[in-house]
């Protein structure tokens with residue numbers, strides 16, 4: 274079993290922001306007050322991607338967490354050794370706090386999806402994921418954080434709820450968790466995910482990071498577009514989460530229609546203020562907001 278202490282004791286706190294290309298120059302030249310940053314690691318691994326020297330320079334001043342989309346936890350095949358090697362090397366180069374990916378699959382047979390694809394949640398896929406996560410954590414030499422995704426479908430082959438699957442998976446692999454509050458809310462509205470069950474059964478001690486993002490309301494569903502400010506019901510859900518997972522490092526994740534840096538920093542300040550003034554847990558808050 275992998276030693277999980279590395280992901281538990283890193284000095285990272287407060288609300289950071291996702292580092293995006295339009296802000297790199299401003300951050301390097303003006304050194305804004307940001308407690309930490311998260312990079313999309315795949316952008317620095319791909320040929321023709323973002324410039325590694327920039328992230329190394331930023332890492333001199335800010336703690337960096339690595340987020341990626343290529344580990345494809347749900348794939349029923351061997352992990353991509355070359356990809357894992359590159360991730361490990363980048364993590365060492367920038368002294369990354371941790372590496373996170375998603376509870377999904379994103380590649381199969383050498384083909385890569387641009388989307389994070391859900392897979393059926395049952396004992397068979399659990400066994401596959403456990404084997405794959407064990408291998409990946411050995412290759413990376415550290416526990417990974419896994420994030421709950423948003424999705425727009427149910428599998429008939431699923432026999433476990435998402436939180437049942439997550440609890441079993443973390444117990445069996447000692448991996449850690451990244452809880453995306455926006456994804457939880459989007460799934461709650463779109464397909465009836467039981468937020469109360471999810472939050473109360475979550476293995477709270479394993480939650481090392483929280484994501485906050487904005488969704489786009491469509492005609493009859495919410496699109497997890499990451500192109501808006503965090504919505505009020507997601508802020509309320511965040512406040513609830515903090516009752517169970519206080520002081521969890523939090524990230525403003527804005528991927529499309531990226532605003533100016535000061536807009537992101539204002540969102541981060543709002544998250545900090547909520548975490549410093551926790552409210553009591555109120556299940557009705559979320560139920561009312563989603564009506």
Ligand SMILES: [Fe+2]
Nearest residue numbers: 420453484526
């Ligand atoms: Fe996220």
